[in-house]
Amino acid sequence: MSSSTVGYIGLGNAGYPMAACLGKAGYSLVVRDADSDREKKFVDEYPKCKIASVGRDAFKECDIIITMLPNGKIVRDVLLGEHGIARSLKAGSVVIDTSSSSPFDTRELGAQLSKLSVDLVDSPITQEYLHAIDTAGATLMVGSDSLLALNKAMPVLKDMSKFTFVMGGLGSGHAMKTLNNYVSVGSIIALCDALVAGQKFGLDPQTMIDVLNVGTGKNFSTAFSMKDEGLTRRYQSGYQLELLVKDMKITKDVIESTGFETKLPDLAIDYLQDAMSVVKQGACHTECLKGWEKRAGIELKKSEQRTEAVTEEDGRKL
Known part of the structure:
Protein backbone atom coordinates (compact mmCIF):
# COMPACT_ATOMS: atom_id res chain seq x y z
CA MET A 1 0.00 0.00 0.00
CA SER A 2 1.21 3.49 -0.87
CA SER A 3 1.86 5.91 2.00
CA SER A 4 0.32 8.75 -0.03
CA THR A 5 -2.72 10.64 1.21
CA VAL A 6 -5.38 9.94 -1.41
CA GLY A 7 -8.54 11.83 -2.34
CA TYR A 8 -11.26 10.13 -4.38
CA ILE A 9 -13.91 12.07 -6.30
CA GLY A 10 -16.83 10.17 -7.81
CA LEU A 11 -18.52 7.21 -6.11
CA GLY A 12 -20.77 6.11 -8.96
CA ASN A 13 -21.27 2.69 -10.54
CA ALA A 14 -17.55 2.35 -11.30
CA GLY A 15 -16.09 4.80 -8.79
CA TYR A 16 -17.55 3.19 -5.69
CA PRO A 17 -16.11 -0.31 -6.25
CA MET A 18 -12.78 1.11 -7.42
CA ALA A 19 -12.52 3.29 -4.30
CA ALA A 20 -13.61 0.29 -2.24
CA CYS A 21 -10.56 -1.62 -3.48
CA LEU A 22 -8.41 1.06 -1.86
CA GLY A 23 -10.56 1.06 1.27
CA LYS A 24 -10.09 -2.70 1.60
CA ALA A 25 -6.34 -2.23 1.11
CA GLY A 26 -6.24 0.06 4.15
CA TYR A 27 -6.16 3.52 2.56
CA SER A 28 -7.58 6.45 4.52
CA LEU A 29 -9.38 8.08 1.61
CA VAL A 30 -10.91 11.54 1.50
CA VAL A 31 -14.03 11.00 -0.62
CA ARG A 32 -16.52 13.21 -2.42
CA ASP A 33 -19.61 12.49 -4.48
CA ALA A 34 -22.60 14.52 -5.65
CA ASP A 35 -24.78 12.02 -3.77
CA SER A 36 -24.28 12.52 -0.03
CA ASP A 37 -25.93 9.16 0.69
CA ARG A 38 -23.21 7.38 -1.28
CA GLU A 39 -20.55 9.31 0.65
CA LYS A 40 -22.08 8.26 3.96
CA LYS A 41 -22.46 4.66 2.85
CA PHE A 42 -18.80 4.54 1.84
CA VAL A 43 -17.37 5.93 5.08
CA ASP A 44 -19.71 3.69 7.10
CA GLU A 45 -18.31 0.72 5.20
CA TYR A 46 -14.69 1.92 5.44
CA PRO A 47 -14.32 3.77 8.78
CA LYS A 48 -10.72 4.87 8.08
CA CYS A 49 -12.04 7.05 5.25
CA LYS A 50 -13.75 10.41 5.62
CA ILE A 51 -16.03 12.66 3.61
CA ALA A 52 -14.29 15.68 2.10
CA SER A 53 -15.19 19.02 3.61
CA VAL A 54 -17.13 21.56 1.56
CA GLY A 55 -15.03 23.96 -0.50
CA ARG A 56 -12.00 24.04 -2.73
CA ASP A 57 -9.55 23.36 0.11
CA ALA A 58 -10.98 19.91 0.85
CA PHE A 59 -8.12 18.03 -0.83
CA LYS A 60 -5.22 20.38 -0.07
CA GLU A 61 -3.41 17.78 2.06
CA CYS A 62 -3.72 15.00 -0.52
CA ASP A 63 -0.71 13.77 -2.47
CA ILE A 64 -2.91 12.00 -5.03
CA ILE A 65 -6.46 12.82 -6.15
CA ILE A 66 -8.39 10.27 -8.21
CA THR A 67 -11.35 11.33 -10.33
CA MET A 68 -13.98 8.90 -11.64
CA LEU A 69 -16.66 11.05 -13.24
CA PRO A 70 -19.12 10.76 -16.17
CA ASN A 71 -17.08 12.81 -18.64
CA GLY A 72 -14.07 15.07 -19.09
CA LYS A 73 -16.12 18.28 -18.87
CA ILE A 74 -17.12 17.42 -15.31
CA VAL A 75 -13.52 16.48 -14.46
CA ARG A 76 -12.36 19.85 -15.72
CA ASP A 77 -15.05 21.69 -13.77
CA VAL A 78 -14.20 19.85 -10.54
CA LEU A 79 -10.55 20.80 -10.95
CA LEU A 80 -10.61 24.24 -12.57
CA GLY A 81 -14.20 25.47 -12.38
CA GLU A 82 -15.56 28.20 -10.14
CA HIS A 83 -15.24 25.94 -7.11
CA GLY A 84 -12.38 23.89 -8.53
CA ILE A 85 -9.93 22.24 -6.17
CA ALA A 86 -6.77 22.42 -8.30
CA ARG A 87 -5.63 25.85 -7.13
CA SER A 88 -5.58 24.61 -3.55
CA LEU A 89 -3.61 21.44 -4.24
CA LYS A 90 -0.03 21.36 -3.02
CA ALA A 91 2.83 21.54 -5.49
CA GLY A 92 3.88 18.12 -6.74
CA SER A 93 0.50 16.50 -6.18
CA VAL A 94 -0.86 14.14 -8.83
CA VAL A 95 -4.37 13.98 -10.26
CA ILE A 96 -5.30 10.59 -11.73
CA ASP A 97 -8.29 10.73 -14.06
CA THR A 98 -9.84 7.28 -14.34
CA SER A 99 -12.90 8.62 -16.16
CA SER A 100 -13.60 7.94 -19.83
CA SER A 101 -12.46 11.27 -21.30
CA SER A 102 -11.22 12.68 -24.59
CA PRO A 103 -7.42 12.32 -24.89
CA PHE A 104 -7.29 15.78 -26.49
CA ASP A 105 -9.13 17.36 -23.56
CA THR A 106 -6.85 15.43 -21.20
CA ARG A 107 -3.74 16.91 -22.79
CA GLU A 108 -5.18 20.41 -22.56
CA LEU A 109 -6.16 19.87 -18.93
CA GLY A 110 -2.70 18.54 -18.16
CA ALA A 111 -1.09 21.67 -19.58
CA GLN A 112 -3.28 23.88 -17.40
CA LEU A 113 -2.63 21.86 -14.26
CA SER A 114 1.11 21.94 -14.85
CA LYS A 115 0.98 25.73 -14.47
CA LEU A 116 -0.20 25.06 -10.92
CA SER A 117 2.64 22.54 -10.34
CA VAL A 118 0.13 19.68 -10.41
CA ASP A 119 0.68 16.63 -12.64
CA LEU A 120 -2.09 14.81 -14.48
CA VAL A 121 -2.08 11.07 -15.19
CA ASP A 122 -4.85 9.44 -17.23
CA SER A 123 -5.78 5.92 -16.20
CA PRO A 124 -9.22 4.82 -17.46
CA ILE A 125 -10.48 1.32 -16.73
CA THR A 126 -11.78 -1.75 -18.49
CA GLN A 127 -12.37 -5.30 -17.28
CA GLU A 128 -12.11 -8.93 -18.37
CA TYR A 129 -15.52 -9.91 -17.04
CA LEU A 130 -18.61 -8.19 -15.67
CA HIS A 131 -18.07 -6.64 -12.22
CA ALA A 132 -14.35 -7.51 -12.16
CA ILE A 133 -13.74 -4.02 -10.79
CA ASP A 134 -15.52 -5.04 -7.59
CA THR A 135 -12.63 -7.30 -6.61
CA ALA A 136 -9.60 -5.28 -7.80
CA GLY A 137 -9.82 -7.08 -11.14
CA ALA A 138 -9.77 -3.97 -13.32
CA THR A 139 -7.43 -3.35 -16.22
CA LEU A 140 -5.92 0.15 -16.24
CA MET A 141 -4.52 1.97 -19.28
CA VAL A 142 -2.11 4.67 -18.15
CA GLY A 143 -0.77 7.79 -19.82
CA SER A 144 1.71 10.27 -18.33
CA ASP A 145 4.25 12.84 -19.49
CA SER A 146 6.05 12.74 -16.13
CA LEU A 147 8.03 9.74 -14.91
CA LEU A 148 7.96 11.19 -11.39
CA ALA A 149 4.16 11.47 -11.44
CA LEU A 150 3.88 7.98 -12.89
CA ASN A 151 6.05 6.54 -10.12
CA LYS A 152 3.86 8.25 -7.51
CA ALA A 153 0.68 6.96 -9.10
CA MET A 154 1.63 3.36 -9.85
CA PRO A 155 1.46 1.90 -6.30
CA VAL A 156 -2.08 3.24 -5.91
CA LEU A 157 -3.13 2.09 -9.37
CA LYS A 158 -1.82 -1.40 -8.74
CA ASP A 159 -3.78 -1.62 -5.49
CA MET A 160 -7.07 -1.26 -7.39
CA SER A 161 -6.34 -3.32 -10.50
CA LYS A 162 -5.22 -6.68 -11.82
CA PHE A 163 -3.45 -5.37 -14.92
CA THR A 164 -1.79 -1.97 -15.38
CA PHE A 165 -0.50 -0.99 -18.82
CA VAL A 166 1.57 2.16 -19.40
CA MET A 167 0.50 3.21 -22.89
CA GLY A 168 2.69 6.30 -23.38
CA GLY A 169 2.40 10.03 -22.84
CA LEU A 170 -0.53 11.94 -21.38
CA GLY A 171 -3.76 11.08 -23.20
CA SER A 172 -2.54 7.65 -24.30
CA GLY A 173 -4.61 5.89 -21.68
CA HIS A 174 -7.77 7.66 -22.78
CA ALA A 175 -6.98 6.92 -26.43
Whole structure:
Protein backbone atom coordinates (compact mmCIF):
# COMPACT_ATOMS: atom_id res chain seq x y z
CA MET A 1 0.00 0.00 0.00
CA SER A 2 1.21 3.49 -0.87
CA SER A 3 1.86 5.91 2.00
CA SER A 4 0.32 8.75 -0.03
CA THR A 5 -2.72 10.64 1.21
CA VAL A 6 -5.38 9.94 -1.41
CA GLY A 7 -8.54 11.83 -2.34
CA TYR A 8 -11.26 10.13 -4.38
CA ILE A 9 -13.91 12.07 -6.30
CA GLY A 10 -16.83 10.17 -7.81
CA LEU A 11 -18.52 7.21 -6.11
CA GLY A 12 -20.77 6.11 -8.96
CA ASN A 13 -21.27 2.69 -10.54
CA ALA A 14 -17.55 2.35 -11.30
CA GLY A 15 -16.09 4.80 -8.79
CA TYR A 16 -17.55 3.19 -5.69
CA PRO A 17 -16.11 -0.31 -6.25
CA MET A 18 -12.78 1.11 -7.42
CA ALA A 19 -12.52 3.29 -4.30
CA ALA A 20 -13.61 0.29 -2.24
CA CYS A 21 -10.56 -1.62 -3.48
CA LEU A 22 -8.41 1.06 -1.86
CA GLY A 23 -10.56 1.06 1.27
CA LYS A 24 -10.09 -2.70 1.60
CA ALA A 25 -6.34 -2.23 1.11
CA GLY A 26 -6.24 0.06 4.15
CA TYR A 27 -6.16 3.52 2.56
CA SER A 28 -7.58 6.45 4.52
CA LEU A 29 -9.38 8.08 1.61
CA VAL A 30 -10.91 11.54 1.50
CA VAL A 31 -14.03 11.00 -0.62
CA ARG A 32 -16.52 13.21 -2.42
CA ASP A 33 -19.61 12.49 -4.48
CA ALA A 34 -22.60 14.52 -5.65
CA ASP A 35 -24.78 12.02 -3.77
CA SER A 36 -24.28 12.52 -0.03
CA ASP A 37 -25.93 9.16 0.69
CA ARG A 38 -23.21 7.38 -1.28
CA GLU A 39 -20.55 9.31 0.65
CA LYS A 40 -22.08 8.26 3.96
CA LYS A 41 -22.46 4.66 2.85
CA PHE A 42 -18.80 4.54 1.84
CA VAL A 43 -17.37 5.93 5.08
CA ASP A 44 -19.71 3.69 7.10
CA GLU A 45 -18.31 0.72 5.20
CA TYR A 46 -14.69 1.92 5.44
CA PRO A 47 -14.32 3.77 8.78
CA LYS A 48 -10.72 4.87 8.08
CA CYS A 49 -12.04 7.05 5.25
CA LYS A 50 -13.75 10.41 5.62
CA ILE A 51 -16.03 12.66 3.61
CA ALA A 52 -14.29 15.68 2.10
CA SER A 53 -15.19 19.02 3.61
CA VAL A 54 -17.13 21.56 1.56
CA GLY A 55 -15.03 23.96 -0.50
CA ARG A 56 -12.00 24.04 -2.73
CA ASP A 57 -9.55 23.36 0.11
CA ALA A 58 -10.98 19.91 0.85
CA PHE A 59 -8.12 18.03 -0.83
CA LYS A 60 -5.22 20.38 -0.07
CA GLU A 61 -3.41 17.78 2.06
CA CYS A 62 -3.72 15.00 -0.52
CA ASP A 63 -0.71 13.77 -2.47
CA ILE A 64 -2.91 12.00 -5.03
CA ILE A 65 -6.46 12.82 -6.15
CA ILE A 66 -8.39 10.27 -8.21
CA THR A 67 -11.35 11.33 -10.33
CA MET A 68 -13.98 8.90 -11.64
CA LEU A 69 -16.66 11.05 -13.24
CA PRO A 70 -19.12 10.76 -16.17
CA ASN A 71 -17.08 12.81 -18.64
CA GLY A 72 -14.07 15.07 -19.09
CA LYS A 73 -16.12 18.28 -18.87
CA ILE A 74 -17.12 17.42 -15.31
CA VAL A 75 -13.52 16.48 -14.46
CA ARG A 76 -12.36 19.85 -15.72
CA ASP A 77 -15.05 21.69 -13.77
CA VAL A 78 -14.20 19.85 -10.54
CA LEU A 79 -10.55 20.80 -10.95
CA LEU A 80 -10.61 24.24 -12.57
CA GLY A 81 -14.20 25.47 -12.38
CA GLU A 82 -15.56 28.20 -10.14
CA HIS A 83 -15.24 25.94 -7.11
CA GLY A 84 -12.38 23.89 -8.53
CA ILE A 85 -9.93 22.24 -6.17
CA ALA A 86 -6.77 22.42 -8.30
CA ARG A 87 -5.63 25.85 -7.13
CA SER A 88 -5.58 24.61 -3.55
CA LEU A 89 -3.61 21.44 -4.24
CA LYS A 90 -0.03 21.36 -3.02
CA ALA A 91 2.83 21.54 -5.49
CA GLY A 92 3.88 18.12 -6.74
CA SER A 93 0.50 16.50 -6.18
CA VAL A 94 -0.86 14.14 -8.83
CA VAL A 95 -4.37 13.98 -10.26
CA ILE A 96 -5.30 10.59 -11.73
CA ASP A 97 -8.29 10.73 -14.06
CA THR A 98 -9.84 7.28 -14.34
CA SER A 99 -12.90 8.62 -16.16
CA SER A 100 -13.60 7.94 -19.83
CA SER A 101 -12.46 11.27 -21.30
CA SER A 102 -11.22 12.68 -24.59
CA PRO A 103 -7.42 12.32 -24.89
CA PHE A 104 -7.29 15.78 -26.49
CA ASP A 105 -9.13 17.36 -23.56
CA THR A 106 -6.85 15.43 -21.20
CA ARG A 107 -3.74 16.91 -22.79
CA GLU A 108 -5.18 20.41 -22.56
CA LEU A 109 -6.16 19.87 -18.93
CA GLY A 110 -2.70 18.54 -18.16
CA ALA A 111 -1.09 21.67 -19.58
CA GLN A 112 -3.28 23.88 -17.40
CA LEU A 113 -2.63 21.86 -14.26
CA SER A 114 1.11 21.94 -14.85
CA LYS A 115 0.98 25.73 -14.47
CA LEU A 116 -0.20 25.06 -10.92
CA SER A 117 2.64 22.54 -10.34
CA VAL A 118 0.13 19.68 -10.41
CA ASP A 119 0.68 16.63 -12.64
CA LEU A 120 -2.09 14.81 -14.48
CA VAL A 121 -2.08 11.07 -15.19
CA ASP A 122 -4.85 9.44 -17.23
CA SER A 123 -5.78 5.92 -16.20
CA PRO A 124 -9.22 4.82 -17.46
CA ILE A 125 -10.48 1.32 -16.73
CA THR A 126 -11.78 -1.75 -18.49
CA GLN A 127 -12.37 -5.30 -17.28
CA GLU A 128 -12.11 -8.93 -18.37
CA TYR A 129 -15.52 -9.91 -17.04
CA LEU A 130 -18.61 -8.19 -15.67
CA HIS A 131 -18.07 -6.64 -12.22
CA ALA A 132 -14.35 -7.51 -12.16
CA ILE A 133 -13.74 -4.02 -10.79
CA ASP A 134 -15.52 -5.04 -7.59
CA THR A 135 -12.63 -7.30 -6.61
CA ALA A 136 -9.60 -5.28 -7.80
CA GLY A 137 -9.82 -7.08 -11.14
CA ALA A 138 -9.77 -3.97 -13.32
CA THR A 139 -7.43 -3.35 -16.22
CA LEU A 140 -5.92 0.15 -16.24
CA MET A 141 -4.52 1.97 -19.28
CA VAL A 142 -2.11 4.67 -18.15
CA GLY A 143 -0.77 7.79 -19.82
CA SER A 144 1.71 10.27 -18.33
CA ASP A 145 4.25 12.84 -19.49
CA SER A 146 6.05 12.74 -16.13
CA LEU A 147 8.03 9.74 -14.91
CA LEU A 148 7.96 11.19 -11.39
CA ALA A 149 4.16 11.47 -11.44
CA LEU A 150 3.88 7.98 -12.89
CA ASN A 151 6.05 6.54 -10.12
CA LYS A 152 3.86 8.25 -7.51
CA ALA A 153 0.68 6.96 -9.10
CA MET A 154 1.63 3.36 -9.85
CA PRO A 155 1.46 1.90 -6.30
CA VAL A 156 -2.08 3.24 -5.91
CA LEU A 157 -3.13 2.09 -9.37
CA LYS A 158 -1.82 -1.40 -8.74
CA ASP A 159 -3.78 -1.62 -5.49
CA MET A 160 -7.07 -1.26 -7.39
CA SER A 161 -6.34 -3.32 -10.50
CA LYS A 162 -5.22 -6.68 -11.82
CA PHE A 163 -3.45 -5.37 -14.92
CA THR A 164 -1.79 -1.97 -15.38
CA PHE A 165 -0.50 -0.99 -18.82
CA VAL A 166 1.57 2.16 -19.40
CA MET A 167 0.50 3.21 -22.89
CA GLY A 168 2.69 6.30 -23.38
CA GLY A 169 2.40 10.03 -22.84
CA LEU A 170 -0.53 11.94 -21.38
CA GLY A 171 -3.76 11.08 -23.20
CA SER A 172 -2.54 7.65 -24.30
CA GLY A 173 -4.61 5.89 -21.68
CA HIS A 174 -7.77 7.66 -22.78
CA ALA A 175 -6.98 6.92 -26.43
CA MET A 176 -6.62 3.21 -25.64
CA LYS A 177 -9.82 3.27 -23.59
CA THR A 178 -11.92 4.68 -26.40
CA LEU A 179 -10.44 2.28 -28.96
CA ASN A 180 -11.11 -0.62 -26.58
CA ASN A 181 -14.72 0.52 -26.33
CA TYR A 182 -14.87 0.85 -30.11
CA VAL A 183 -13.94 -2.80 -30.55
CA SER A 184 -16.49 -3.74 -27.89
CA VAL A 185 -19.24 -1.73 -29.59
CA GLY A 186 -18.45 -3.45 -32.88
CA SER A 187 -19.20 -6.78 -31.22
CA ILE A 188 -22.38 -5.41 -29.63
CA ILE A 189 -23.71 -4.22 -32.98
CA ALA A 190 -22.89 -7.51 -34.69
CA LEU A 191 -24.48 -9.48 -31.83
CA CYS A 192 -27.70 -7.44 -31.90
CA ASP A 193 -27.90 -7.90 -35.68
CA ALA A 194 -27.32 -11.63 -35.30
CA LEU A 195 -29.89 -12.11 -32.53
CA VAL A 196 -32.78 -10.41 -34.33
CA ALA A 197 -31.90 -11.99 -37.67
CA GLY A 198 -31.46 -15.38 -36.02
CA GLN A 199 -34.81 -15.28 -34.26
CA LYS A 200 -36.57 -14.15 -37.44
CA PHE A 201 -34.95 -17.13 -39.18
CA GLY A 202 -36.22 -19.46 -36.45
CA LEU A 203 -33.25 -19.74 -34.09
CA ASP A 204 -33.49 -19.49 -30.31
CA PRO A 205 -31.55 -16.46 -28.95
CA GLN A 206 -30.32 -18.22 -25.80
CA THR A 207 -29.10 -21.19 -27.80
CA MET A 208 -27.37 -18.77 -30.17
CA ILE A 209 -25.54 -17.25 -27.20
CA ASP A 210 -24.55 -20.73 -26.00
CA VAL A 211 -23.10 -21.57 -29.41
CA LEU A 212 -21.26 -18.25 -29.72
CA ASN A 213 -19.68 -18.75 -26.29
CA VAL A 214 -18.03 -21.99 -27.36
CA GLY A 215 -17.12 -20.74 -30.82
CA THR A 216 -15.18 -18.02 -32.59
CA GLY A 217 -17.96 -15.48 -32.02
CA LYS A 218 -17.36 -15.32 -28.25
CA ASN A 219 -16.85 -11.81 -26.82
CA PHE A 220 -17.59 -9.79 -23.68
CA SER A 221 -21.23 -9.25 -24.65
CA THR A 222 -21.97 -12.90 -25.43
CA ALA A 223 -20.15 -14.10 -22.31
CA PHE A 224 -21.39 -11.49 -19.84
CA SER A 225 -23.35 -8.31 -20.48
CA MET A 226 -25.87 -9.29 -23.16
CA LYS A 227 -26.17 -12.85 -21.85
CA ASP A 228 -26.72 -11.86 -18.22
CA GLU A 229 -28.33 -8.43 -18.52
CA GLY A 230 -29.73 -8.01 -22.05
CA LEU A 231 -31.58 -11.19 -22.99
CA THR A 232 -32.70 -11.65 -19.36
CA ARG A 233 -34.21 -8.12 -19.42
CA ARG A 234 -32.42 -7.32 -16.14
CA TYR A 235 -30.54 -4.36 -17.65
CA GLN A 236 -28.14 -3.94 -14.73
CA SER A 237 -24.69 -3.90 -16.31
CA GLY A 238 -23.84 -0.65 -14.52
CA TYR A 239 -22.91 1.12 -17.75
CA GLN A 240 -25.29 3.59 -19.37
CA LEU A 241 -26.16 3.63 -23.07
CA GLU A 242 -25.65 7.40 -23.28
CA LEU A 243 -22.07 6.98 -22.04
CA LEU A 244 -21.45 4.46 -24.80
CA VAL A 245 -22.61 7.03 -27.36
CA LYS A 246 -20.31 9.61 -25.77
CA ASP A 247 -17.40 7.19 -26.01
CA MET A 248 -18.08 6.50 -29.70
CA LYS A 249 -17.97 10.22 -30.43
CA ILE A 250 -14.56 10.35 -28.75
CA THR A 251 -13.49 7.35 -30.82
CA LYS A 252 -14.53 9.13 -34.00
CA ASP A 253 -12.41 12.17 -33.04
CA VAL A 254 -9.39 9.99 -32.24
CA ILE A 255 -9.58 8.06 -35.51
CA GLU A 256 -10.14 11.22 -37.58
CA SER A 257 -7.11 12.84 -35.93
CA THR A 258 -4.90 10.12 -37.44
CA GLY A 259 -6.10 10.72 -40.98
CA PHE A 260 -7.49 7.20 -41.26
CA GLU A 261 -10.91 6.96 -42.91
CA THR A 262 -13.61 4.52 -41.80
CA LYS A 263 -17.41 4.65 -41.77
CA LEU A 264 -17.92 2.41 -38.75
CA PRO A 265 -17.84 5.09 -35.99
CA ASP A 266 -20.67 7.06 -37.64
CA LEU A 267 -22.63 3.86 -38.17
CA ALA A 268 -22.17 2.86 -34.53
CA ILE A 269 -23.26 6.30 -33.31
CA ASP A 270 -26.36 6.22 -35.55
CA TYR A 271 -27.41 2.76 -34.34
CA LEU A 272 -26.87 3.60 -30.67
CA GLN A 273 -28.61 6.97 -30.89
CA ASP A 274 -31.54 5.25 -32.59
CA ALA A 275 -31.69 2.86 -29.64
CA MET A 276 -31.56 5.78 -27.20
CA SER A 277 -34.77 7.13 -28.75
CA VAL A 278 -36.74 4.13 -27.45
CA VAL A 279 -35.32 3.89 -23.90
CA LYS A 280 -35.36 6.16 -20.87
CA GLN A 281 -32.48 8.45 -19.94
CA GLY A 282 -29.91 6.58 -17.88
CA ALA A 283 -30.83 3.22 -19.42
CA CYS A 284 -28.36 0.34 -19.24
CA HIS A 285 -26.35 -0.06 -22.44
CA THR A 286 -27.79 -3.56 -22.91
CA GLU A 287 -31.19 -1.96 -23.49
CA CYS A 288 -29.89 -1.00 -26.92
CA LEU A 289 -31.47 -4.34 -27.93
CA LYS A 290 -34.79 -2.49 -27.92
CA GLY A 291 -33.63 -0.37 -30.84
CA TRP A 292 -32.88 -3.48 -32.86
CA GLU A 293 -36.19 -5.06 -31.85
CA LYS A 294 -38.06 -1.97 -33.03
CA ARG A 295 -36.31 -1.97 -36.40
CA ALA A 296 -36.84 -5.72 -36.80
CA GLY A 297 -40.47 -5.60 -35.70
CA ILE A 298 -40.00 -8.38 -33.15
CA GLU A 299 -39.37 -8.90 -29.45
CA LEU A 300 -36.49 -11.22 -28.65
CA LYS A 301 -37.36 -14.25 -26.57
CA LYS A 302 -36.47 -13.61 -22.93
CA SER A 303 -33.95 -16.01 -21.42
CA GLU A 304 -33.27 -17.02 -17.83
CA GLN A 305 -30.07 -15.85 -16.17
CA ARG A 306 -27.49 -18.63 -16.26
CA THR A 307 -24.20 -18.72 -14.43
CA GLU A 308 -23.05 -22.22 -15.37
CA ALA A 309 -20.90 -22.90 -18.40
CA VAL A 310 -22.18 -24.74 -21.45
CA THR A 311 -21.48 -28.48 -21.13
CA GLU A 312 -20.97 -31.31 -23.60
CA GLU A 313 -24.50 -32.45 -22.79
CA ASP A 314 -25.81 -29.04 -23.85
CA GLY A 315 -23.88 -29.47 -27.08
CA ARG A 316 -25.51 -32.83 -27.75
CA LYS A 317 -28.92 -31.26 -27.15
CA LEU A 318 -28.04 -28.63 -29.72
